[in-house]
Amino acid sequence: MSRTSTAFPIVVSGPSGAGKTTLVEHLLRSDPLVRRSVSTTTRPPRSGEKEGRDYLFVDRPHFERLKSGDLIEWAEVHGELYGTRRDFVEAELGSGRDVLLNIDIQGGDRVKRVFPVAVMVFILPPSFAALERRLRGRGDVSAADLKVRLENARVEISAGARYDYLVVNDDLERAGGELIAIVTAERCRRERKLSDFVDRLTR
Amino acid sequence: MSRTSTAFPIVVSGPSGAGKTTLVEHLLRSDPLVRRSVSTTTRPPRSGEKEGRDYLFVDRPHFERLKSGDLIEWAEVHGELYGTRRDFVEAELGSGRDVLLNIDIQGGDRVKRVFPVAVMVFILPPSFAALERRLRGRGDVSAADLKVRLENARVEISAGARYDYLVVNDDLERAGGELIAIVTAERCRRERKLSDFVDRLTR
Numbered sequence: 404m405s406r407t408s409t410a411f412p413i414v415v416s417g418p419s420g421a422g423k424t425t426l427v428e429h430l431l432r433s434d435p436l437v438r439r440s441v442s443t444t445t446r447p448p449r450s451g452e453k454e455g456r457d458y459l460f461v462d463r464p465h466f467e468r469l470k471s472g473d474l475i476e477w478a479e480v481h482g483e484l485y486g487t488r489r490d491f492v493e494a495e496l497g498s499g500r501d502v503l504l505n506i507d508i509q510g511g512d513r514v515k516r517v518f519p520v521a522v523m524v525f526i527l528p529p530s531f532a533a534l535e536r537r538l539r540g541r542g543d544v545s546a547a548d549l550k551v552r553l554e555n556a557r558v559e560i561s562a563g564a565r566y567d568y569l570v571v572n573d574d575l576e577r578a579g580g581e582l583i584a585i586v587t588a589e590r591c592r593r594e595r596k597l598s599d600f601v602d603r604l605t606r
Numbered sequence: 607m608s609r610t611s612t613a614f615p616i617v618v619s620g621p622s623g624a625g626k627t628t629l630v631e632h633l634l635r636s637d638p639l640v641r642r643s644v645s646t647t648t649r650p651p652r653s654g655e656k657e658g659r660d661y662l663f664v665d666r667p668h669f670e671r672l673k674s675g676d677l678i679e680w681a682e683v684h685g686e687l688y689g690t691r692r693d694f695v696e697a698e699l700g701s702g703r704d705v706l707l708n709i710d711i712q713g714g715d716r717v718k719r720v721f722p723v724a725v726m727v728f729i730l731p732p733s734f735a736a737l738e739r740r741l742r743g744r745g746d747v748s749a750a751d752l753k754v755r756l757e758n759a760r761v762e763i764s765a766g767a768r769y770d771y772l773v774v775n776d777d778l779e780r781a782g783g784e785l786i787a788i789v790t791a792e793r794c795r796r797e798r799k800l801s802d803f804v805d806r807l808t809r
Contacts, residue, residue, distance in 0.1 A: 407774060524794075527807060560807050568794040571610060581794050588791035591727075591771040591784050604730060604763050 406436065408595040410496040412518045413437065413503045413586060414511040416563055417526030418556035420537040422572040426526060427505050429579040434586060438500040440492060443469065446483040459488065476506070476513035489517065501586060508562045522589050524582060525563035528556075529573035609639065611798040613699040615721045616640065616706045616789060617714040619766055620729030621759035623740040625775040629729060630708050632782040637789060641703040643695060646672065649686040662691065679709070679716035692720065704789060711765045725792050727785060728766035731759075732776035 417423045431439055443459040445466050454460055461469070466484045470477060477486030487504065495502045504514055515521050528534035531553070538544055538552055563569075568585050572578040589595065620626045634642055646662040648669050657663055664672070669687045673680060680689030690707065698705045707717055718724050731737035734756070741747055741755055766772075771788050775781040792798065 531807065564796065564807075566796060568791070569796055569799050570794055581790055584787035584790035585794060587784055587787035588771065591773055591788060593767065593769060593772055596772050604734065604767075 406499055406590065407597055408590045408592075409520075409597060410436075410499050410501050411589065411595065412440075412492060412496070412514055412521040413501055414514050414521050414523045414566075415503065415505050415526065415582075416508050416511045416524075416559075416566065417572075418528065418534065418559045418563075419552060420534045420541075420556065421526045421528045422537070422575065422578070423505060423526045425575060426570070426572065426579050426582050427503060429575075430582050430586065431503065433583055434501075436499070436501055437503050437586060438495050440487055440495075440502050440504045442485050443474070443488050443491075444483060444485045446485070459491070475517045476510040478507070478510065487514070492518070501590075508559055511566075520595075522568070522585065523566040524568045524570060524585055525560075525566035526578070527560065527563070527569055527571045529571055531557075533573075609702055609793065610800050611793040611795075612723075612800060613639075613702050613704050614792065614798065615643075615695060615699070615717055615724040616704055617717050617724050617726045617769075618706065618708050618729065618785075619711050619714045619727075619762075619769065620775075621731065621737065621762045621766075622755060623737045623744075623759065624729045624731045625740070625778065625781070626708060626729045628778060629773070629775065629782050629785050630706060632778075633785050633789065634706065636786055637704075639702070639704055640706050640789060641698050643690055643698075643705050643707045645688050646677070646691050646694075647686060647688045649688070662694070678720045679713040681710070681713065690717070695721070704793075711762055714769075723798075725771070725788065726769040727771045727773060727788055728763075728769035729781070730763065730766070730772055730774045732774055734760075736776075 415423055415427055431437055441455065441459055443461055443466065445461060445463050448454065448460055452458065466486065469486065469488065473488055473490065474486040475489050475492065477484060492502050506514065511523060515523060534556055535553060538549055570578050570581045618626055618630055634640055644658065644662055646664055646669065648664060648666045651663055655661065666687070669689065672689065672691065676691055676693065677689040678692050678695065680687060695705050709717065714726060718726060737759055738756060741752055773781050773784045
């Protein structure tokens with residue numbers, strides 16, 4: 404499928420329990436021009452995980468070297484390092500694929516700084532009560548843990564309210580359609596249209 | 607259908623022969639929150655035309671009075687006056703409907719000045735050759751007339767390339783989907799989200 408617009412990164416953030424993953428999977432299935440960003444990690448592969456598809460697996464010394472300039476963003480989670488390689492994102496964009504990054508707001512900020520053309524989408528739960536219900540529904544959450552998560556969600560939502568787009572996930576079908584529409588619409592924005600195409604028509 | 611975003615005008619422009627009308631009809635049929643702007647005119651009603659649905663019919667003295675401040679834009683075509691009443695657009699927006707204006711670039715400029723939140727969409731033919739074919743296909747165009755229309759189209763496309771969105775009408779299905787996606791995406795833009803909704807979540 405050819406395109407008449409330049410490719411761009413798509414950052415999707417939102418509090419845990421807002422339903423990001425389902426929406427992102429829906430977008431990836433329905434839009435062949437969108438490619439998921441594959442993170443680099445020091446975590447060992449789990450059974451069934453494939454190098455290059457799920458993660459780029461590296462050892463810690465390798466990751467430390469990448470940190471000095473090859474990573475757009477990185478974070479430590481439960482003692483393991485996770486990051487996004489700049490050359491991976493640039494190669495995908497260069498081959499005409501929009502790159503989707505499912506990432507927290509700190510990571511999102513860094514992506515936006517490296518790629519100012521990035522489209523920033525924040526997924527919101529329909530209400531705080533709904534978010535609490537969803538987090539409780541996971542079953543493995545203690546009362547203290549739930550309190551921390553809800554407090555984090557509140558902070559994250561305050562920051563996320565500055566993203567370009569806010570998608571309220573009250574209905575998966577509608578919210579999924581909105582995420583797809585945002586990507587389709589952004590491809591039509593004047594500043595993304597390939598100048599040779601516009602030139603051809605205005606000459 | 608309720609909404610969590612403020613309504614906005616949608617300006618659709620494009621050269622004659624680019625297929626604007628078909629795309630606009632498609633949008634109106636598929637999105638119940640979009641309402642067509644009804645023009646005011648001094649032209650007498652044609653058979654089948656209904657006051658309020660097709661046009662707001664007024665006499666010339668009435669139109670002249672409207673010109674002194676009640677019209678967002680107006681133009682004279684073949685000796686008759688056509689214009690857009692500001693109160694009509696404001697009433698629709700106030701009731702939560704996005705108002706679609708199928709209008710030329712001069713009219714579009716004026717709408718944008720009165721409503722800076724207006725979303726500007728320009729419909730492009732896939733190529734100049736395609737535009738020429740479509741205009742010839744209408745059958746009632748002389749060679750001299752065709753030359754004038756193509757020259758006008760070139761001027762119009764140069765100006766339209768400054769619109770927010772460029773939709774290339776090479777395939778009706780795809781281009782129609784893009785116009786619908788633009789409206790859906792614009793409703794998700796942070797600055798259109800009703801602040802009481804965002805407040806409720808961040809409080």
